[in-house]
Amino acid sequence: MLLALAAVPVLIAVAVRLSSAVPPGRGPAFLDQISQNGLFVGITAMLVAVPLFLPLTIGVVAGDTVAGEASLGTLRYLLAGPAGRGRLLLVKYAGAVLFAVAAPFTIALVGAGIGAVLFPVGPVTLLSGDSIGPAEAVGRLLLIAAYLAVSLVGLAAVGLFMSTLTDVPVGAMAATVVLAVVTQVADALPQLDWLHPWLFSHRWLDFADLLRQPVVWDSFAANALLQAGYVAVFGALAYARLATKDILS
């Protein structure tokens, strides 16, 4: 799955390399800058992956956690081990979080790498107008990846809860991904603006502050708080569900 994610920046880089000049203002943000500076491949790929591709992979991994074991029948042997239901849930969630961290970092690093190979690398102009060297630019890229990792931790908790509801992993995966898409649609409707701050996807793209000099941490902190809330609520729901569930699979 990480390989599929790594394919995104490679695809973008190769497409830009093979095509003639990209007209500015079309396609994803920063796409037109790639040919001048390869580091932009990483950030462009992350932007492209945030709405669907990243949530999709997280949904698959988190949705499979408990339901996957249930469908194989191995859940009963783990619990008869005895793994302990809380402990099992913690280990499974830790695995999902590990993936949520690895996913954006994979995109960022592969993107920066392939960009450096195919295009020139130079100083990057930040949103605040300052210019930073390539090394620091890679640092900012990783900072964005960290921001996205935090963003996905909440979704992973939702997926974990979905996974305790069913013995069919595909159902949990689909429910998680659908929820991720629905919240983004809801986030785009101005009529629902009272709801927006509570949606886990509301701050997924608010990482522009990380591209200023000096770095403004407000949105990072706000996002972390929001995601922590989702982890607490859905983690508790998942535990409540699994602790009382009859394992009949």
Added chain:
Amino acid sequence: MTGVGPAAPTATAAGAAVPDAPPAELSIETRGLSKRFGRQLAVDGIDLAVPRGSVFGFLGPNGSGKTTTIRILLGLAAASGGSVRVLGREMPRQLRTVLPRVGALVEGPAFYPFLSGAANLQRFDAADPDAPARTRQARVRTALERVGLAHAADKKVRAYSLGMKQRLGIANALLAPRELLVLDEPTNGLDPQGTREVRHLVRSLAADGATVFVSSHLLAEVEQICTHAAIMSAGRLVAQGALAELRQAGQPGVRLVTPDPGAAAAVLARFGLTHDGGAPGSGTPGGAPGNASDGAVLRARLPAGPDTPAPETLVAALVAEGVRVRGFTVEQGSLEDRFVELTGEGFDVAQ
């Protein structure tokens, strides 16, 4: 017959609040255990008593609640009513101290198909936080050798046959020294050799002092290896006790082959034998012929009590009356007769 078995040591066990409870007389003890799924009562107030050190056969037709009971015993499902004690401790409250001493094979083996047999066992062993990681590899190897899978240890489980998976499932139950083994249909999918090996394995486990709780619908299997048995039917426990007692509960009978059924029946009735009729297969599930080529087959129950006529007396009387006796057999009550008597015949799976 229901409830036959050693008296429950409630007085001693209930007072044992200390962490190191004295060894209980019963490895498994349930009281009024019930499980309800929606409107259906899958397990209906059963009182199991599995003596320590016994090989206990848990019998019942498909759908009679055996596996549900096992799930409750292992803390996988919550009981709707009643209490459960396993190895002298309350379940599921003391699950963490009980389950490491219990090896289980529940409703068929289940593994990660993309991992090797050995890797699967290591993963399950790691599920128990108390299992020492240092000895894990050695314990896995020993368990695999014990079920004859050492040569396939590094093969992916995907490539295993059904019988090999079954063996691996039994190996999983043997990863640590266990005081109780719960084996749900352990010989399912095994070839005759594998079945023999499992029988041998169960005996050797019992010889080491473990209690083995075997659920099965293969009666011959149970008759060969078990010391005790219980019979479930439609969620109820209809009989329980030592195997010999269960078998004897069915009265022995006689089987007579003769071309003169009318005269023979009259003689048998004189001796107080209850005539089962010459109906084909009556009293013999599994399809014994009702008509032999040289005459009708008569079956009759020997009356209970001291004045049971000796078989030779019967034959002499029959011959004296001019009945042409072409075959005469005394049939001991078998577990199968008892089973069918208690759970009914035919293919109707209990709902």
